[in-house]
Amino acid sequence: MRFLQTHKKTKHYLLAIGLVFVIVLFAQVLNYYLPHTSLLLVFLAGVLLISAKTSLGPALMSSLLSFLSFNYFFTEPYYTFNMLHKADIATLIIFLMVALMTAHLATQMREALAKQEVAMNRLFHFYEFSQTLSSAANTESTIQILEQALHRVLNNDGRVIIATQQDSRLVLHTHEVASGHPGEEMFKHIFAKALETEFWHKGWLFFPLSWNGKQLGLVAINERLNDKQIAAITTFCQLTAVVLHRTLLVAELAQTKLIAETEKLRATLLSSVSHDLRTPLSSIMGASSSLREYARQLSATDQQLLLQTIEDEAHRLDRHIQNLLDMTRLSQGKLNLNKEWIDIEDLIHGALHRLGNQLDRIEFTLQFPDDMPLLYVQGMLIEQAIFNVLDNAIQHHSAKPVIHISVQHNPEWVTINIVDNGPGIAPAEKEKIFDMFYSLTQGDRHRHNTTGTGMGLAICRGMIEAHGGKVRALDNPDGQGTMIQITLPNTPLATTNKD
Amino acid sequence: MPSILLIEDEAQIKKFLRISLEAHQYHVLEARLGEQGLAILLDQQVDLVILDLGLPDMDGQEVIKTIRKWSQIPIIVLSVRSNEAEKVQALDAGANDYMTKPFGISELMARVRALLRISDPPTTAGSKRELGGLEIDLAEYQVRLDGQLIHLSRKEFELLRLLTNQPGHILTHRYLTQAIWGENFADETHYLRVLVRQLRHKLGEEPAQPRFIETLQGVGYRFKVSL
Numbered sequence: 234m235r236f237l238q239t240h241k242k243t244k245h246y247l248l249a250i251g252l253v254f255v256i257v258l259f260a261q262v263l264n265y266y267l268p269h270t271s272l273l274l275v276f277l278a279g280v281l282l283i284s285a286k287t288s289l290g291p292a293l294m295s296s297l298l299s300f301l302s303f304n305y306f307f308t309e310p311y312y313t314f315n316m317l318h319k320a321d322i323a324t325l326i327i328f329l330m331v332a333l334m335t336a337h338l339a340t341q342m343r344e345a346l347a348k349q350e351v352a353m354n355r356l357f358h359f360y361e362f363s364q365t366l367s368s369a370a371n372t373e374s375t376i377q378i379l380e381q382a383l384h385r386v387l388n389n390d391g392r393v394i395i396a397t398q399q400d401s402r403l404v405l406h407t408h409e410v411a412s413g414h415p416g417e418e419m420f421k422h423i424f425a426k427a428l429e430t431e432f433w434h435k436g437w438l439f440f441p442l443s444w445n446g447k448q449l450g451l452v453a454i455n456e457r458l459n460d461k462q463i464a465a466i467t468t469f470c471q472l473t474a475v476v477l478h479r480t481l482l483v484a485e486l487a488q489t490k491l492i493a494e495t496e497k498l499r500a501t502l503l504s505s506v507s508h509d510l511r512t513p514l515s516s517i518m519g520a521s522s523s524l525r526e527y528a529r530q531l532s533a534t535d536q537q538l539l540l541q542t543i544e545d546e547a548h549r550l551d552r553h554i555q556n557l558l559d560m561t562r563l564s565q566g567k568l569n570l571n572k573e574w575i576d577i578e579d580l581i582h583g584a585l586h587r588l589g590n591q592l593d594r595i596e597f598t599l600q601f602p603d604d605m606p607l608l609y610v611q612g613m614l615i616e617q618a619i620f621n622v623l624d625n626a627i628q629h630h631s632a633k634p635v636i637h638i639s640v641q642h643n644p645e646w647v648t649i650n651i652v653d654n655g656p657g658i659a660p661a662e663k664e665k666i667f668d669m670f671y672s673l674t675q676g677d678r679h680r681h682n683t684t685g686t687g688m689g690l691a692i693c694r695g696m697i698e699a700h701g702g703k704v705r706a707l708d709n710p711d712g713q714g715t716m717i718q719i720t721l722p723n724t725p726l727a728t729t730n731k732d
Numbered sequence: 733m734p735s736i737l738l739i740e741d742e743a744q745i746k747k748f749l750r751i752s753l754e755a756h757q758y759h760v761l762e763a764r765l766g767e768q769g770l771a772i773l774l775d776q777q778v779d780l781v782i783l784d785l786g787l788p789d790m791d792g793q794e795v796i797k798t799i800r801k802w803s804q805i806p807i808i809v810l811s812v813r814s815n816e817a818e819k820v821q822a823l824d825a826g827a828n829d830y831m832t833k834p835f836g837i838s839e840l841m842a843r844v845r846a847l848l849r850i851s852d853p854p855t856t857a858g859s860k861r862e863l864g865g866l867e868i869d870l871a872e873y874q875v876r877l878d879g880q881l882i883h884l885s886r887k888e889f890e891l892l893r894l895l896t897n898q899p900g901h902i903l904t905h906r907y908l909t910q911a912i913w914g915e916n917f918a919d920e921t922h923y924l925r926v927l928v929r930q931l932r933h934k935l936g937e938e939p940a941q942p943r944f945i946e947t948l949q950g951v952g953y954r955f956k957v958s959l
Contacts, residue, residue: 571817573921573922574925575925576925576928578929579929579947582947583949585941592941607926612950613816726922
């Protein structure tokens, strides 16, 4: 760099000498047509040109050279540095003064222009930098943009380490593999000082990334920097701090929102659970206390009715508790599948059996293929899933439900279709009914004439998905109602039946 | 009057069981701890044990094993839901049946009756059995369903024989597989699943309300007895 500059300076001096030489030749020609004093104007033009194009040194030299050459070539006695006429002496002295003044003014103007250009350049860099920054979505990309900008300012391969405060601890962003750069401890130490301007420490220059008095991070650079570079880096750091602050705010907002959602879910869950547990309990308490207090006034039929209530409500309570247990197991992801070979017919029959007394008011049709494969699943869970679908279909049906269960299979999947003739499900809700949060928040609205918790289908989906299967709600292909389609992988049997 | 030993630490459950059992003319002996129960068994005439698996002093499984060292008395186990492994373990240790809490008293009474009846006279002795419309001739390898002769394969016949050996008793998957295919196939329960399905089809079972073979998911099978 320095070598290049010296080279440029020499070139400027050579240019000055060359130009004076050319002017001398040119003036020799002009001398035939003009009075010799007028030739000084040509020399002055040369000085002006040199001062405009180069710096003060070459300009001064060209003035002096012009003065000497004019004296040597164009004043009597010719080809000596003596002068005969007093007028010539005066003219030359005035020329020298004017030339020097011109050189001075012109170089000053040129320098001012150059300075302005540098300032414009810097301004442009800042503008470009803030443009790129505004597109940064997170801390990572912000830091990356800052790093690139810093390397442009440094020119050399100066080392840069940036630290930002994340979740109340400092995170270092560096590509280097340790060795020789300030460690986390030093950053913490400097960070604790809450710097306002740059700060030297053990060969590293630290710049604060802070905005509105809030410290967000630090930048460390191990290079000697001039004032301009420090000013530029300070500006970059300030701009970055603003953006960092913004991304932090965005992240904080998202976090707050998440907490609020979770809180809402928890509150809904709690109110739903306590509602679901209390309703059967109040029936049980009411019926049993009625029996105890008024047994004598009640007819035998009424007594039986109350007793029936107690039993039914106890069963309902038991179902809710089972649902809660299942849900807890699913949400904790602690479902250790204990798979074995299971006959689908067995599963469906188990699920139907669990419906107990309700079986009497339902009409069932079943359709199984002759070559139905075995499933490799945890029987209890799939039985629970099928039971939940059946239970849901019955709970949402006021009249006599007709339920058709059929099984289909191909080499990859086994499909169990459970079709009811109930009220059906609106297209917009077909996916949502499997959503735990939806069932919980919407539960009460649908529940006025049912006894379900609304968790059943969400649990069903959880259990089927744990086995690598899928559950969907479709329209009944043969008329009014819903078809719940359970698809499970068809696991190939290693050996054939030995009979 | 048959006497029943109730080993259970929950006072409320013990109370309603005692009231119901006494209403059915059973003599009830109560124990809150496993050790107490074992002591009563050694000391007094008992015909059936109802045992809660979750006892404060010792594991219910241990109680079953200890009883089985010197007695073949029928044992009904009470356990909480969603623990199939525990039920299977208890059945393999020698329990005859289980009830899942919460349960209805009528179901328990039916099980008690079934187990007491079986343990009393050996109804399944001899070469012919008749169970709710099913006639089995062990000597002739013949099975009639409602008077109609049905054809069973050797393994199907063997399965039916095992199930009807002890009607009302639960037979675990492992036990059945081992008995039909042998020790080496004890874990290959899919053979059993297919065999049970075939037998059920031949017996014309309704999946929703089976007449003969009842599935206990994750545990095993039981031949239903008219209760």
